[in-house]
Amino acid sequence: MTAAEVSQALNLTDLKDRSWSIVASSAIKGEGLTEGLDWLMDVIKDEQLMSTVRAFSAPGKALIAGGYLVLDPAYNAYVTALSCRMHAVIESREVPAKSKITIDSPQFGKGHWVYEMKDEEFRVEQVEGDLNPFVGAAVETILKYVEPRESFNYHITIYSDAGYHTQQDTRAVKSGNGAKQFLYHLEPIGQVAKTGLGSSAGLVSVITGSLLSVFKKSSLDEIKDKIHNLAQISHCYAQKKVGSGFDVAAAIYGSIIYRRFHASVIDEYFQNPKQEKLQEIVNNQWDFKHVRCALPPGIKLLMGDISGGSETPKLVSKVLKWKNEDPNTSKLLYENLNSANMSLVNALDQLHKEYEENESNYRDNLNKFSTDSIISSNLQSLVNSLHDIRQYLKKLTNLTGADIEPELQTILLDACFTLPGCLGGVVPGAGGFDAISLLVVESKVDQILNQTMSDSRFSNVSWLNLHEEAEGILEENPADYKDLSA
Numbered sequence: 388m389t390a391a392e393v394s395q396a397l398n399l400t401d402l403k404d405r406s407w408s409i410v411a412s413s414a415i416k417g418e419g420l421t422e423g424l425d426w427l428m429d430v431i432k433d434e435q436l437m438s439t440v441r442a443f444s445a446p447g448k449a450l451i452a453g454g455y456l457v458l459d460p461a462y463n464a465y466v467t468a469l470s471c472r473m474h475a476v477i478e479s480r481e482v483p484a485k486s487k488i489t490i491d492s493p494q495f496g497k498g499h500w501v502y503e504m505k506d507e508e509f510r511v512e513q514v515e516g517d518l519n520p521f522v523g524a525a526v527e528t529i530l531k532y533v534e535p536r537e538s539f540n541y542h543i544t545i546y547s548d549a550g551y552h553t554q555q556d557t558r559a560v561k562s563g564n565g566a567k568q569f570l571y572h573l574e575p576i577g578q579v580a581k582t583g584l585g586s587s588a589g590l591v592s593v594i595t596g597s598l599l600s601v602f603k604k605s606s607l608d609e610i611k612d613k614i615h616n617l618a619q620i621s622h623c624y625a626q627k628k629v630g631s632g633f634d635v636a637a638a639i640y641g642s643i644i645y646r647r648f649h650a651s652v653i654d655e656y657f658q659n660p661k662q663e664k665l666q667e668i669v670n671n672q673w674d675f676k677h678v679r680c681a682l683p684p685g686i687k688l689l690m691g692d693i694s695g696g697s698e699t700p701k702l703v704s705k706v707l708k709w710k711n712e713d714p715n716t717s718k719l720l721y722e723n724l725n726s727a728n729m730s731l732v733n734a735l736d737q738l739h740k741e742y743e744e745n746e747s748n749y750r751d752n753l754n755k756f757s758t759d760s761i762i763s764s765n766l767q768s769l770v771n772s773l774h775d776i777r778q779y780l781k782k783l784t785n786l787t788g789a790d791i792e793p794e795l796q797t798i799l800l801d802a803c804f805t806l807p808g809c810l811g812g813v814v815p816g817a818g819g820f821d822a823i824s825l826l827v828v829e830s831k832v833d834q835i836l837n838q839t840m841s842d843s844r845f846s847n848v849s850w851l852n853l854h855e856e857a858e859g860i861l862e863e864n865p866a867d868y869k870d871l872s873a
């Protein structure tokens with residue numbers, strides 16, 4: 388008898404009553420509390436998997452080190468997952484004549500898309516809504532992969548945290564239990580300014596994660612790699628190019644040291660987009676790296692929005708053109724930049740070890756950092772590595788003509804380094820005029836925020852209300868999203 392069958396047989400409708408009766412009956416039977424609790428966990432898990440409503444969320448990202456290099460599978464990148472998350476609430480509804488998937492994104496105008504399954508080939512037709520290549524690709528790919536034999540009618544509601552988009556002209560709506568709050572825009576999604584935290588990667592990841600979880604009646608852990616592979620394929624398909632995929636990998640696995648997969652994995656499918664090929668590729672173990680990481684205790688990521696804007700594809704094409712034209716210089720610069728990136732990874736790792744070995748000494752060093760120059764050698768290495776990364780990115784800027792760390796950002800980052808508790812900063816990702824990322828001593832954050840408010844050198848920076856949240860895709864409590872309709 389499964390735990391679900393037992394609870395059904397007991398016919399107890401209230402979960403709390405059932406929980407106590409299961410724990411109590413195990414204890415009476417002499418099986419002990421642990422067995423009882425294990426059983427209870429099974430009941431809860433079964434209930435979650437069988438439930439008609441489930442919810443998921445996946446994080447946005449900041450690429451702290453490894454911009455451009457991460458396009459090449461020879462190099463590692465350091466990616467931080469952020470507290471800004473994309474959410475999907477999935478519900479199974481009464482099955483209509485034709486199986487369908489409906490996606491609503493109520494925070495944006497015209498945020499409604501319906502896809503019907505067309506034939507036995509598991510092809511999909513969009514029957515309502517404007518074009519949304521990311522939503523379309525995620526739905527199409529998952530149906531092709533799953534080949535559902537039974538009729539279905541899934542309804543997904545997307546919610547995105549405030550950090551992904553401009554907060555201008557918005558209205559805040561809280562869920563019934565107060566657990567979540569989202570900002571509602573009047574304009575359609577395509578007309579709302581983005582902040583560059585990876586909304587499309589988060590979107591594709593939660594749609595893929597929620598659909599695969601319900602089709603397979605599975606918990607996330609069992610199918611996470613498959614969700615990753617499917618989300619990468621869909622994201623590349625929607626973008627019409629095979630990118631480095633660091634944003635999708637962070638949405639699935641959270642903060643990671645990332646080395647990309649070979650583009651040929653996905654190219655192979657695009658050249659032969661058959662179901663069998665898709666299944667073979669998704670089920671295979673991909674050759675890529677995603678090692679969990681997190682910033683050391685007491686060190687905080689501070690993200691500054693500059694609202695300058697920059698176009699990643701243009702910057703990338705300039706860098707790649709230069710790389711082709713000058714292979715020797717570019718190889719040397721890439722190697723130097725990579726060494727600086729790896730020094731950063733190593734310094735952060737050493738700081739974790741220092742914390743484990745002697746917490747009070749570690750905290751002491753961090754606090755001293757801003758008041759005098761006596762700091763630990765690991766903190767010094769961290770400061771040096773951030774400085775070196777900037778030197779090489781500046782060189783890349785000058786050699787390629789791409790505005791990766793433009794002069795205005797250089798002036799700003801230099802000024803940031805004078806702030807109390809600032810260990811250094813970089814232009815994240817592709818760089819440009821849109822953001823800066825600082826690593827700072829956590830206890831000095833308020834001082835930094837106060838000081839920069841009244842200093843004209845920082846007048847074009849808005850500090851984003853974000854922090855590292857190292858966890859990747861998660862199953863959430865559907866009750867936290869009730870009563871959010873606009």
Ligand SMILES: Nc1ncnc2c1ncn2[C@@H]1O[C@H](COP(=O)(O)OP(=O)(O)O)[C@@H](O)[C@H]1O
Nearest residue numbers: 492519521547576577581583584585586587588
């Ligand atoms: N909340 C959302 N609801 C529906 N679609 C979304 C949402 N967020 C992002 N998207 C889709 O992702 C696109 C933005 O993707 P992209 O240009 O890659 O930006 P980003 O750098 O934020 O990922 C939007 O035009 C839209 O198609």
Ligand SMILES: C[C@@](O)(CCOP(=O)(O)OP(=O)(O)O)CC(=O)O
Nearest residue numbers: 454455457583630631699816817818
């Ligand atoms: C240059 C890159 O290596 C990093 C770009 O990082 P961003 O964080 O700037 O990315 P977007 O959100 O796509 O603009 C290109 C890549 O890896 O795809």
